[in-house]
Amino acid sequence: MTNPIARRIQTYTTTIAPVLRFVMDSPYAHRDVSQPHADLAVGNPQEMPLPGIVDALERWAVPQHKDWFAYTMNLPTAQEAAAAGLRERVGVAFAAEDIHLTNAAFVALAVALNTLVDPSDEVIFISPPWFFYEMMIQSVGGVPVRVRIDPHSFDLDLAAIEAALSPRTRAIIVNTPNNPTGKIYPPSTLTTLAGLLDRASARTGRTVYLLSDESYHRIIFDGREFHSPTRYYANSLLLYTYGKTLLAPGQRIGYIALPPSMPDRAEIGQAITAAQMALGWAFPNALLQHALPDLEALSIDISRLQARRDRLVAELTAMGYEVTRPEGTFYLMVRAPIADDEAFCQRLGEARVYVLPGTVVEMPGYFRLSVTASDDMIDFALPVFARVREEARQATL
Numbered sequence: 001m002t003n004p005i006a007r008r009i010q011t012y013t014t015t016i017a018p019v020l021r022f023v024m025d026s027p028y029a030h031r032d033v034s035q036p037h038a039d040l041a042v043g044n045p046q047e048m049p050l051p052g053i054v055d056a057l058e059r060w061a062v063p064q065h066k067d068w069f070a071y072t073m074n075l076p077t078a079q080e081a082a083a084a085g086l087r088e089r090v091g092v093a094f095a096a097e098d099i100h101l102t103n104a105a106f107v108a109l110a111v112a113l114n115t116l117v118d119p120s121d122e123v124i125f126i127s128p129p130w131f132f133y134e135m136m137i138q139s140v141g142g143v144p145v146r147v148r149i150d151p152h153s154f155d156l157d158l159a160a161i162e163a164a165l166s167p168r169t170r171a172i173i174v175n176t177p178n179n180p181t182g183k184i185y186p187p188s189t190l191t192t193l194a195g196l197l198d199r200a201s202a203r204t205g206r207t208v209y210l211l212s213d214e215s216y217h218r219i220i221f222d223g224r225e226f227h228s229p230t231r232y233y234a235n236s237l238l239l240y241t242y243g244k245t246l247l248a249p250g251q252r253i254g255y256i257a258l259p260p261s262m263p264d265r266a267e268i269g270q271a272i273t274a275a276q277m278a279l280g281w282a283f284p285n286a287l288l289q290h291a292l293p294d295l296e297a298l299s300i301d302i303s304r305l306q307a308r309r310d311r312l313v314a315e316l317t318a319m320g321y322e323v324t325r326p327e328g329t330f331y332l333m334v335r336a337p338i339a340d341d342e343a344f345c346q347r348l349g350e351a352r353v354y355v356l357p358g359t360v361v362e363m364p365g366y367f368r369l370s371v372t373a374s375d376d377m378i379d380f381a382l383p384v385f386a387r388v389r390e391e392a393r394q395a396t397l
Helices: 007-015 017-024 051-060 076-090 104-116 133-139 158-164 187-204 265-278 286-296 302-319 341-350 375-396
Strands: 099-102 122-127 143-148 169-175 209-213 236-241 254-257 331-335 366-370
Touching: 007 017, 007 133, 051 286, 076 099, 076 236, 076 254, 076 286, 099 104, 099 265, 104 133, 104 169, 104 209, 104 236, 104 254, 104 265, 122 133, 133 143, 143 158, 158 187, 169 187, 302 331, 302 375, 341 366, 341 375
Parallel strands: 122 143, 122 169, 169 209, 209 236
Antiparallel strands: 099 254, 236 254, 331 366
């Protein structure tokens, strides 16, 4: 009997095999949350949600007319709130009609790829990547082209990107601040990248689009300035989710924003709407759209995240770990004391400290920590990090 699983699903399963191993067959997958533990593996909330989220949803759950919960595509009040926030944060004059509301950034990326990419088109993505870029490119028939970052600075390797551009390139995905490295790409990098993409588009006669995944662009540390690629390259699509800023990833709302400098943004906007319909009504539910002006004004306490980052960097460094110091996002990368990061994370997990193996994000030899863990969890984890590292060191003597 022929296996009924579609070939494309088999391809996706192979592509995300490290992710599946982690979520289905690891200490994290089988964790017992009734026991003391430390969940530093993913950017999930480990404390109660912001009260303002509840207030907003309760306020806007009361219908004001008969169509309050009818099919809702892009509610103008929600679009204007999102555009105003972007104008303030990134310095680009987005208008309300430039905002295309989606079910968070995951769906924004799916919609953007379905809008722009034809089968056999190449899409460059930067490694280390977010888990699902490669699979999502494959899902639209595109050809994923992996380009590694500079391993020392964590900046984009512009020479490698230039070498990867071809007549078949349709798009490049850039994630800033980057998950997992925490790097914010500077203006000099983005200016040079824009020049590369402009020249490649002119050379082939087909536009290369930049998909700017800015899911964490409000999670910035040390008073740094965020630089959106949409300020530097006209043919950019900004992808955003409120799930990170609110630390409420289960409330799925975000958007695609088209900068006013984009030459064909009206046509692209129409195509985005068509793609959202074809993908099964990829618009946020009506309640979240009504509540968005209130949600736009909310944020988790970034200073607390920064304090946790500082504590983890200082204490893990003192133990002898090699630790990155992220400029933004929820995450920091730590080099494992043994080459096999999955085996080391297994040892931590057996002691009920859960972290993400670097292999999952194409950084073998590292593991990733999330500063969304509570302070109590960090208190629990630090002695375990010290003990398991020492055990690993003794085993190699």
